[in-house]
Amino acid sequence: MNIKEFARQIGVSPTTVSSAxxxxxxxxxxxxxMVRRKMKELGFTPNLNARRLVNxxxxxxxxxxxxxxxxxxxxxxxxxxxIVGPLKSLGFDLWLNLAPDSAQEHALLRQMIKSRTVDxxxxxxxxxxxxxxxxxxxxxxxxxxxxxxxxVEGMPFIGSVVMNLRTGVQEAAQLLVQNGxxxxxxxxxxLRDEVSVLFAExxxxxxxxxxxxxxxxxxxxxxxxxxxxxxxxxSQHEPPTAVLAxxxxxxxxxxxxxxxxxxxxxxxxxxIGHDDLSFLTLAEPGLTTIRIDCTGLAEIATRILSxxxxxxxxxxxxxxxxTSLIVRQTVGHV
Amino acid sequence: MNIKEFARQIGVSPTTVSSAxxxxxxxxxxxxxMVRRKMKELGFTPNLNARRLVNxxxxxxxxxxxxxxxxxxxxxxxxxxxIVGPLKSLGFDLWLNLAPDSAQEHALLRQMIKSRTVDxxxxxxxxxxxxxxxxxxxxxxxxxxxxxxxxVEGMPFIGSVVMNLRTGVQEAAQLLVQNGxxxxxxxxxxLRDEVSVLFAExxxxxxxxxxxxxxxxxxxxxxxxxxxxxxxxxSQHEPPTAVLAxxxxxxxxxxxxxxxxxxxxxxxxxxIGHDDLSFLTLAEPGLTTIRIDCTGLAEIATRILSxxxxxxxxxxxxxxxxTSLIVRQTVGHV
DNA sequence: CAAATCAGCGGAAGCGTTTCCGCACGCATG
DNA sequence: CATGCGTGCGGAAACGCTTCCGCTGATTTG
Numbered sequence: 001m002n003i004k005e006f007a008r009q010i011g012v013s014p015t016t017v018s019s020a021x022x023x024x025x026x027x028x029x030x031x032x033x034m035v036r037r038k039m040k041e042l043g044f045t046p047n048l049n050a051r052r053l054v055n056x057x058x059x060x061x062x063x064x065x066x067x068x069x070x071x072x073x074x075x076x077x078x079x080x081x082x083i084v085g086p087l088k089s090l091g092f093d094l095w096l097n098l099a100p101d102s103a104q105e106h107a108l109l110r111q112m113i114k115s116r117t118v119d120x121x122x123x124x125x126x127x128x129x130x131x132x133x134x135x136x137x138x139x140x141x142x143x144x145x146x147x148x149x150x151x152v153e154g155m156p157f158i159g160s161v162v163m164n165l166r167t168g169v170q171e172a173a174q175l176l177v178q179n180g181x182x183x184x185x186x187x188x189x190x191l192r193d194e195v196s197v198l199f200a201e202x203x204x205x206x207x208x209x210x211x212x213x214x215x216x217x218x219x220x221x222x223x224x225x226x227x228x229x230x231x232x233x234x235s236q237h238e239p240p241t242a243v244l245a246x247x248x249x250x251x252x253x254x255x256x257x258x259x260x261x262x263x264x265x266x267x268x269x270x271x272i273g274h275d276d277l278s279f280l281t282l283a284e285p286g287l288t289t290i291r292i293d294c295t296g297l298a299e300i301a302t303r304i305l306s307x308x309x310x311x312x313x314x315x316x317x318x319x320x321x322x323t324s325l326i327v328r329q330t331v332g333h334v
Numbered sequence: 335m336n337i338k339e340f341a342r343q344i345g346v347s348p349t350t351v352s353s354a355x356x357x358x359x360x361x362x363x364x365x366x367x368m369v370r371r372k373m374k375e376l377g378f379t380p381n382l383n384a385r386r387l388v389n390x391x392x393x394x395x396x397x398x399x400x401x402x403x404x405x406x407x408x409x410x411x412x413x414x415x416x417i418v419g420p421l422k423s424l425g426f427d428l429w430l431n432l433a434p435d436s437a438q439e440h441a442l443l444r445q446m447i448k449s450r451t452v453d454x455x456x457x458x459x460x461x462x463x464x465x466x467x468x469x470x471x472x473x474x475x476x477x478x479x480x481x482x483x484x485x486v487e488g489m490p491f492i493g494s495v496v497m498n499l500r501t502g503v504q505e506a507a508q509l510l511v512q513n514g515x516x517x518x519x520x521x522x523x524x525l526r527d528e529v530s531v532l533f534a535e536x537x538x539x540x541x542x543x544x545x546x547x548x549x550x551x552x553x554x555x556x557x558x559x560x561x562x563x564x565x566x567x568x569s570q571h572e573p574p575t576a577v578l579a580x581x582x583x584x585x586x587x588x589x590x591x592x593x594x595x596x597x598x599x600x601x602x603x604x605x606i607g608h609d610d611l612s613f614l615t616l617a618e619p620g621l622t623t624i625r626i627d628c629t630g631l632a633e634i635a636t637r638i639l640s641x642x643x644x645x646x647x648x649x650x651x652x653x654x655x656x657t658s659l660i661v662r663q664t665v666g667h668v
Numbered sequence: 669c670a671a672a673t674c675a676g677c678g679g680a681a682g683c684g685t686t687t688c689c690g691c692a693c694g695c696a697t698g
Numbered sequence: 699c700a701t702g703c704g705t706g707c708g709g710a711a712a713c714g715c716t717t718c719c720g721c722t723g724a725t726t727t728g
Contacts, residue, residue, distance in 0.1 A: 002684055013708045018686055025687080026706060045448035049392060050684035052383040054713050074613065077411070084432040093451070096430045098418040114379035117427070336714050347678045352716055359717080360676060384714035388683050 006044040010035065021046060052116075061087055061143075061305070062118040064097035064109065066125040074249070074277045075292075076124045079147070082298035083122065090306055092119070106133065113142050120144050120157075122301060126193065134158055143308050145301045149194045151318035159304035161297060161319040166198050168290035168323030169244075172272050173202035175288075175325060176242045179333035181270060185214040185240035187229040187250050189221050195246055195274065214240055218250060226253020227260075234261060234269075241334050242270035248277045248289055255287070255330070266332030276326055286328030297321050340378040344369065355380060386450075395421055395477075395639070396452040398431035398443065400459045408583070408611045409626075410458045413481070416632035417456065424640055426453070440467065447476050454478050454491075456635060460527065468492055477642045479635045483528045485652035493638035495631060495653040500532050502624035502657030503578075506606050507536035509622075509659060510576045513667040515604060519548040519574035521563040521584050523555050529580055529608065548574055552584060560587020561594075568595060568603075575668050576604035582611045582623055589621070589664070600666030610660055620662030631655050 007014045012035065019025030020035035038044075052058050063083065065076040077096075084094045095118055097105070112118045113136075120143035123129060129146060134155055137144050144158045152160040176184055184203060186196050200210040216233050218225035226245060230253070233240055245251035251273030255265060263269045276291035300319035307316055341348045346369065353359030354369035372378075386392050397417065399410040411430075418428045429452055431439070446452045447470075454477035457463060463480060468489055471478050478492045486494040510518055518537060520530050534544040550567050552559035560579060564587070567574055579585035585607030589599060597603045610625035634653035641650055 003686095004684075014685080015687080015708055016706090019707085022686075026704095028706060031706080043448070045445065047387070047684050048449040048451050049383060049386040049390075050713090051686075053381070053387045053715085054684080054686050056383075056713075058383060081432055093429070094432065095427070096414075096432070098415055098428065098430070111379065114377070115382040117382050337716095338714075348715080349678055349717080350676090353677085356716075360674095362676060365676080381714050384683090385716075387685085387713090388715050388717085390683075 001042070001044050003044075003046060006039075006042065009042065010038045056116070058116055058119050059092055060095045060118045061092045061120050061122055062095045062097050062109070062112060063122045064105065064124070066105065066123050066129060067127050073124070075247075075275045078275075078277060078294045079122075079124060079298060082294045083301060086298055086302035087305075090302060090309070110136070113137060113140050118142075120305070122305075123147065141312070143305060143312065145304050145308070147297065147301060153318065154315060157308065157312040159308050159316050159318070161301050161304060161321060163292055163297070164320055164322045165195055165290075166202075166323075168274075168292075168325055169195060169198045170202045171325035172244055172290055173199060173206055173208075175327065175331055176244075176270065176272070177203070177206045177208055179242075179270065179331060181240075181242040181334055182208055183214070183238060183240045183242075184208065184210065185216060185233045185243040186210075186246075187216050187218055187226060187233070187243055187254060188246035189218045189225065189250075191215050191217055193246060195244075199244055221247055221249055223249055223253040223256065226250035227257035228253075230254040230257040231261070234258075234263070240269075242272070242331070244272045244274070246274055248273035248275050248287060251287055251289065251330075266330050270331040272325075272331060286330070288328045288330045289326050290323050291326045292323050293321060335376070335378050337378075337380060340373075340376065343376065344372045390450070392450055392453050393426055394429050394452045395426045395454050395456055396429045396431050396443070396446060397456045398439065398458070400439065400457050400463060401461050407458070408613055409581075409609045412609075412611060412613075412628045413456075413458060413632060416628045417635060420632055420636035421639075424636060424643070444470070447471060447474050452476075454639070456639075457481065475646070477639060477646065479638050479642070481631065481635060487652065488649060491642060491646040493642050493650050493652070495635050495638060495655060497626055497631070498654055498656045499529055499624075500536075500657075502608075502626075502659055503529060503532045504536045505659035506578055506624055507533060507540055507542075509661065509665055510578075510604065510606070511537070511540045511542055513576075513604065513665060515574075515576040515668055516542055517548070517572060517574045517576075518542065518544065519550060519567045519577040520544075520580075521550050521552055521560060521567070521577055521588060522580035523552045523559065523584075525549050525551055527580060529578075533578055555581055555583055557583055557587040557590065560584035561591035562587075564588040564591040565595070568592075568597070574603075576606070576665070578606045578608070580608055582607035582609050582621060585621055585623065585664075600664050604665040606659075606665060620664070622662045622664045623660050624657050625660045626657050627655060 003014045003017050007017045016031060017035055019027045020032045063080050065073040080094065080096050087094050109121065121137065122145045124147045128150060134152065138155050138157045141157055146152045146160040149163050149165050151162050152158055186199055188196055203210045213236060216229040218229040226249065233243065243254060245254055251271055254271050258265050258269050265271055273287045273289035276289045300321055304316060304319050337348045337351050341351045350365060351369055353361045354366045397414050399407040414428065414430050421428050443455065455471065456479045458481045462484060468486065472489050472491045475491055480486045480492065480494040483497050483499050485496050486492055520533055522530055537544045547570060550563045552563040560583065567577065577588060579588055585605055588605050592599050592603050599605055607621045607623035610623045634655055638650060638653050
């Protein structure tokens with residue numbers, strides 16, 4: 001059943017039905033209610049694809065993790081679960097991009113933007129997104145919200161949410177130092193990572209020298225990478241008594257390696273993770289980790305998007321969300 | 335840029351461009367290639383919403399878990415990751431339904447079907463889906479694939495993939511019995527569950543009586559539910575020496591409780607999970623669990639869907655995928 | 669060599685909505 | 699009572715694509 005047939009059946013014009021649905025035209029409350037009631041009675045649902053065409057919008061936002069394998073990123077998944085609700089109330093469905101590899105991803109996203117499969121992007125990323133790509137989004141008048149640790153400003157149609165990684169890392173550094181740790185390691189797949197920089201700074205402020213040899217680059221972000229990294233760390237002359245891992249996954253790997261090596265946690269070694277992936281906190285022992293409040297993050301991102309919808313050219317201040325340490329059972333004193 | 339303008343620029347008619355894109359009309363290879371080349375050169379991408387409207391299809395399939403909180407179901411998530419690729423090659427994008435509660439879910443799905451937001455559903459479920467709901471899908475001529483442990487047959491537009499839970503459960507029962515276990519428990523949130531029935535049968539065949547008191551109903555499917563269930567189990571007069579949990583999540587809960595109670599796994603207690611959730615196998619100790627091959631599952635589901643597209647009325651045989659035991663470190667001998 | 673066939677392309681209708689604009693009617697105003 | 703205005707609704711165009719059908723010109727066939 002289409003709007004024309006439905007309108008005929010209830011004895012009004014298609015225009016009237018449309019106005020009743022969208023609330024856009026001038027319509028008496030009586031008529032509007034009558035139409036809505038009849039819609040339920042007769043089970044008429046407007047064809048979404050037709051309104052998509054005429055309105056030039058798809059009512060879908062895509063969520064994607066732009067750095068690594070998108071599908072594998074549990075943090076993004078966590079954000080997805082939190083943001084689907086708020087987005088819905090803004091009138092958007094969420095399209096979770098599960099593209100297997102990031103090689104095809106940019107091409108895919110471009111495609112989706114140009115073909116109007118989605119109205120915009122919510123990008124979770126650690127690295128800096130090429131301005132060229134953002135410019136392209138902006139030029140195509142697609143709304144985007146970038147979630148990262150640096151603001152994106154002065155770009156029409158693009159807003160940003162900044163995760164303040166510093167706060168959580170500082171708390172982590174404090175906890176470790178308070179517990180007497182002085183030889184501290186860091187595990188990541190990329191040492192230019194913001195977290196490593198902030199961690200070094202935080203330790204320095206506390207008077208602890210963060211030695212370069214304690215920076216361990218993991219091959220990737222998998223559990224095994226974390227294990228290998230810890231093994232390398234511990235095989236040194238004076239091994240660290242504590243490590244911070246860039247993600248909970250790497251931390252789990254480290255925990256596993258520690259167990260294999262006969263090290264007790266937190267007795268012989270303290271471990272702190274990052275992201276507080278709820279999927280993983282299932283694991284024992286409870287991992288002390290740095291949490292990003294995904295619920296808050298989702299709300300802020302949605303608010304930014306909402307502002308963007310009102311005025312894409314307004315130069316919005318980036319949203320900010322702090323990180324904080326969640327203390328569980330993997331940190332002890334030396 | 336639209337097809338009309340693009341066609342004008344390259345000096346052909348819109349019809350020719352459309353034929354070149356879809357491959358549907360009669361077009362000389364020369365012209366077709368020329369048009370495709372120009373598309374890349376000028377960066378023309380057809381408006382998806384327009385073809386959606388005219389073709390009466392959305393090119394989107396929804397994946398959803400119909401029993402419990404959809405968003406929380408890690409197994410469905412695992413299926414999602416595997417099926418997104420195959421679906422793409424069938425020309426469908428995947429829409430992962432992350433609806434927070436199942437109360438609204440049926441309504442939401444109906445809405446999506448009627449408004450043609452999606453072309454069909456891939457339903458992961460444990461319980462039996464109401465035939466009324468399936469009939470509705472079928473009547474709306476939307477393609478669906480039901481993934482469960484019972485086949486759906488004789489329903490146009492609906493295919494099914496049956497997970498053969500028996501094989502995995504049998505293997506699990508065998509392993510436990512071979513290791514001398516005789517007092518064996520089962521943890522689930524629903525005791526009419528197929529797995530519990532099959533498990534009882536398998537044990538009976540091996541000459542082990544599956545005592546009713548060892549059936550423990552958990553409140554839900556969360557970690558804590560698993561913990562509580564195990565505590566209840568172990569507080570009995572002659573506690574079990576091994577348990578099978580309906581999901582890995584419950585199993586993790588059981589492991590945690592065991593640790594709290596000072597029971598060593600697998601020394602004092604053996605634990606077997608179900609679903610082999612890759613997210614969780616990160617946890618130590620490696621959980622012995624029953625795996626459903628999600629990659630195979632995804633392929634089969636996609637094949638069924640593909641057959642359905644060719645002839646929705648063909649009464650397809652359900653696809654079948656076996657389960658099998660993955661032995662890790664949580665089963666020992668008494 | 670005339671007629672029939674067919675490949676290759678274009679014109680135009682149609683998919684189901686929304687929205688602009690126009691029309692009729694009722695009411696207040698001068 | 700005549701004019702003006704605002705409210706409530708309908709007609710029709712437009713969104714950008716696909717496909718049916720018709721047209722032209724080249725090739726084949728008796």
